[in-house]
Each structure stands twice: as structure tokens, then as C-alpha cells.
Amino acid sequence: MSMHDENALREQIATLGQSLFDRGLTMGSSGNISVRTGDGGWLMTPTNACLGRLDPARISRLDRDGRLLAGDKPTKESFLHTAMYEQRPQSGAIVHLHSTHSVAVSCLPEVDPCDCIPPLTAYYVMRVGRLPLVPYHVPGDPSLGDAVRGLAGQHSAVLLANHGPVVAGKSLEAAVYATEELEETARLYLLLRGQNPRTLTPEQVAELEARFPRD
Numbered sequence: 001m002s003m004h005d006e007n008a009l010r011e012q013i014a015t016l017g018q019s020l021f022d023r024g025l026t027m028g029s030s031g032n033i034s035v036r037t038g039d040g041g042w043l044m045t046p047t048n049a050c051l052g053r054l055d056p057a058r059i060s061r062l063d064r065d066g067r068l069l070a071g072d073k074p075t076k077e078s079f080l081h082t083a084m085y086e087q088r089p090q091s092g093a094i095v096h097l098h099s100t101h102s103v104a105v106s107c108l109p110e111v112d113p114c115d116c117i118p119p120l121t122a123y124y125v126m127r128v129g130r131l132p133l134v135p136y137h138v139p140g141d142p143s144l145g146d147a148v149r150g151l152a153g154q155h156s157a158v159l160l161a162n163h164g165p166v167v168a169g170k171s172l173e174a175a176v177y178a179t180e181e182l183e184e185t186a187r188l189y190l191l192l193r194g195q196n197p198r199t200l201t202p203e204q205v206a207e208l209e210a211r212f213p214r215d
């Protein structure tokens with residue numbers, strides 16, 4: 001990857017991080033973002049950094065073995081990100097947020113751990129699909145990577161119990177869009193809770209999946 005391309009990616013991470021933060025999709029220094037680089041390594045947001053105020057030059061650059069090459073110490077969730085990439089060669093970026101409604105769903109005792117949010121809308125099916133719950137782990141614990149590894153091959157998004165969503169996309173833009181859609185659908189799900197909403201039928205979901213395959 002040329003220096004020019006790397007710098008453009010650094011700028012894009014900072015711009016989209018600020019956009020997510022400014023719209024209240026993650027707070028304080030929560031959340032992290034990574035993007036795969038052309039040489040098999042990654043750019044990752046530094047640990048304890050606010051996504052709303054990222055300095056592109058300080059974003060961590062890791063090689064294919066996860067060693068830090070440049071920038072600040074990476075997110076403590078680097079294991080989680082690399083575990084997900086390992087299972088998803090088609091994914092170019094990952095976003096993890098503490099977006100309020102998604103976190104709320106991750107705390108509900110009644111959610112189906114194989115599929116936390118029902119197919120309420122077509123766009124949710126197109127962007128996210130089936131969303132499994134990953135049992136609670138201490139943030140940054142390498143065991144979280146192992147837990148995600150078993151699910152990431154089949155799912156581009158997972159929900160960490162009592163923590164938040166982790167969403168992969170072909171590009172950073174795609175991962176951000178899917179994370180936004182997940183958050184809005186979590187909000188709808190909470191709004192409709194107890195009202196027995198009509199969801200899409202399995203046939204409607206299958207049709208969407210055939211016409212709009214996800215990455």
C-alpha cells in the first residue's frame with residue numbers, strides 16, 4: 001500500500017470516527033475501528049482514544065502478525081478484530097461501538113442468543129442479517145477473540161453481551177453503514193417490545209438474501 005493510500009485511510013478512519021461520535025453512537029473513549037491494509041496488516045484506533053478526536057498520524061499500524069509498526073498502542077480489542085478478519089477474508093474493516101440501543105439489547109435476558117434482533121425491516125436484513133450474542137467476556141481479554149472466531153465465518157456482525165456490537169464490512173464505509181443500521185433496528189426493537197410486531201417472514205428474508213447478498 002502506498003503512503004498516499006495509507007494516509008487516505010487514516011483520514012477516513014478519523015472522519016468517520018468523528019461522525020459516529022458526534023451523533024452519539026459511542027461515548028467517551030469507547031469503541032474502536034480497524035481497516036485492513038494491502039500488505040495483510042491493519043490500521044487500528046489507539047487504545048483510550050476518543051473516536052471523535054482521532055489524530056490520523058497516531059493511528060496504530062500493525063503488521064500481519066499483529067506487531068505494532070507505527071503510531072500509538074492499539075486498541076485492547078486488537079485480538080477481537082484480528083480474530084474476526086481471520087474468519088472473514090472478504091472483510092476490509094471492522095467497527096465496534098457502545099451504541100446505546102444495541103448495548104441495551106445485549107443486556108436483555110430474553111434475546112435469542114442465535115439471533116438477537118428479529119428481521120423487522122428489509123434494510124436490516126440487507127446490511128446485518130442474523131446477529132448472534134457472544135457470551136460476556138472482560139473487554140480486551142484474548143478469550144473474546146476465541147469466542148468470536150467461532151461465529152465470524154457465518155456472521156458479519158456479532159453482539160457482545162453487556163458490551164456492544166462488532167460489525168465487519170467490505171470497506172470502512174460499509175461497516176459504518178451496517179453499524180448504524182444495527183443501532184437503529186435495536187432502537188425499533190426496543191420501541192416495539194411487548195407489542196408483538198409483525199416481522200418479515202422467512203420467505204421474505206430468503207428473497208432479500210438472494211437479491212442482496214451480504215459480504
Ligand SMILES: O=C(O)[C@@H](O)C(=O)COP(=O)(O)O
Nearest residue numbers: 030031032047048075076139
Ligand atoms: O469496552 C472496552 O473497554 C473496549 O471494547 C472499548 O470499546 C474501548 O477500548 P480501547 O479501544 O482499548 O480504547
Ligand SMILES: [Zn+2]
Nearest residue numbers: 030031139164
Ligand atoms: Zn467496547
